Amino acid sequence: MKTKRALLSVSDKTGLVPFAEALVQSNYELISTGGTAKALRDAGLPVKDISEHTGFPEMLDGRVKTLHPLVHGGLLYIRGNATHEAAVKQHNIKSIDLVVVNLYPFEATVARPGVALHEAIENIDIGGPSMLRSAAKNHDSVTVIVDPADYAEVAEQIKAKGDTTLELRRKLCAKVYARTAAYDAAIAAHLQKEFAADKGALPAVLTISAPLAQPLRYGENPHQTAALYGKFHDYFKQLHGKELSYNNILDLTAAAALIAEFSHDLPTLAILKHTNPCGVGQGANLREAWDKAFATDKQAPFGGIIAVNQPLDAACAEAIAEIFSEVIVAPEFSAEALAVLQKKKNLRLLQVVKSPLTAAPWDVRSVGADSFLLQQRDLKTTGAADLKIVTKRQPTAAELKAMLFGWRVVKHLKSNAILYVDEGRTLGTGAGQMSRVDSSRIAVWKAGEAKLPLAGSVVCSDAFFPFPDGLIAAADAGATAAIQPGGSVRDAEVIAAADARGMAMAFTGARHFRH
Secondary structure (H helix, E strand, O other): OOOOOEEEEOOOOOOHHHHHHHHHOOEEEEOOOOHHHHHHHHHHOOEEEEEHHHOOOOOOOOOEOOHHHHHHHHOOOOOHHEEEEHHHHHHOOOOOOOOEEEEHHHHHHHHOOOOOOOHHOOOOOHHHHHHHHHHHOOOOOOOOEEOHHHHHHHHHHHHHHOOOOOOHHHHHHHHHHHHHHHHHHHHHHHHHHOOOOOOOOOOOOOOOOOOOEEEEEEEEEEEEEOOEOOOHHHEEEEEEOOOOOOOHHHHHHHHHHHHOOOOOOOOEEEEEEOOOEEEEEEEOHHHHHHHHHHOOOOOOOOOOOEEEEEEEEHHHHHHOOOOOEEEEEEEEEEEHHHHHHHOOOOOOOEEEEOOOOOOOOEEEEEOOOOOOEEEEOOOOOOOHOEEEEOOOOOOOOOHHHHHHHOOOOOHOOOOOOOEEOOOOEEEEHHHHHHHHHHHHHHHHHHHHOOOOOOOOOOEEEEEOOEEEEEHHHHHHHOEEEEOOOOOOOOHHHHHHHHHHHHOOEEEOOOOOOOO
16 A cells, blocks of 8 residues: 655644544654654654655754755645656655645734734744645645644545545645635735835735635625624624624624724713614713613614623613614623523624724725725824814813714714714714705704704714804704814804804814715
8 A cells, every 4th residue: 555644734733633643543654843743752653754754954943844845746746647757756756645734823923012023024934835835736636734623524534535535625725725825915914014114004915815704694685695704703702692694793893983982981882773873872870871872762773783881780781671682792791781681582792802993904895896995994083182163152061071972973973974962972863864964954853853952962063064054053953062074165154153153163173974
């Protein structure tokens, strides 16, 4: 029987020894390198060092060990091809029939805060990707494994049949090239950032590579297939409820982004629907915040997403449980809150393990035809010192607090966005309309439906008022103050309209369009 050889060289040694034992039991000769060879020997398994196989020592601190014709020739020659068979016989190249490689942990290394450039460079694997690519190219004859999750299936087939099926080898081949592509993409992204003169500069090449996180039942609609990719589960941990849907994921990430605006604030609760906040409240506790948020709109929250900025307690959980919600997002849930909410089998409970906003500085959006839009994530914050009061009347302390609260919320409404607030609560929202006047009308109507008086309120606009009519309508509705970016050619007219009505108005100097 022809001797079969397996070359094993791994950083992640999860499941390595049991798999190697299965190979030995199926009469494979093991070849290995460095720490992998030591782990196999320590387990009592027979293993040949790569230097013994090639007749060439490992050198340059391990940088050169598998880059050798006896390795790549043994992987790449086409079995049954007379010319290839003659060449490997002439040069005494022995076949390598199975390769197990997982790569130096480059991504994990550069994810650590403050990692030095030299350390990142040393964690760029060279020999590993080379072996993977050679083995994968010749997958008609060679089995290649890059993921310990595949050990069991490979071992089972080898035990049953003496070899793997072509179908499995093809699947593993595709997985290898996906992994090496992602690995190179991570290196390219990090080094482009490291070597850029402007650390905030746009990358010259946008590399997108993300592993499948989970398949989804469908997309926005049942006739659309969908899946989630990337590291979503590093940031959100599902504690209860049905599997997340495509729309759930869009909504809950929007909720997490909004509530992050209030991460160091008073107890704050936000209710969102179709990524738009329909009510936000603050209070002495989360139950009080819930009451304020829910009072803004008692219809829209049905089937909505709820986010809180503090551990969810039983009192608030009991109030929330009185209506149907899709998802609740919180930094933590008390045991009592879980006991209340887990009675609802369809309610999804998500814990924010770490903020997803600080992980990536960019927003990426597909625009079809293999094209993407890339922009800096809108993390701009506005404090009292950033405001320019442009009216004769200065805002009162209460109006100023309401301005700053509302500005953080209106940033998360789809444009055109108009929002009425008072201190620590939303009163009426208008979002996503083709006309800012329409958004204004809807916001006033919503407040009226909720029986929330707008007298003494603050009106917030995500972009400038292009004409005085929007501001005048807000004043007629009862608003006594306004906050907006400014920048219209008719700013002077808008300011004059505010002064004529005794309103206070602040310009932020920055708009927050959200499409």
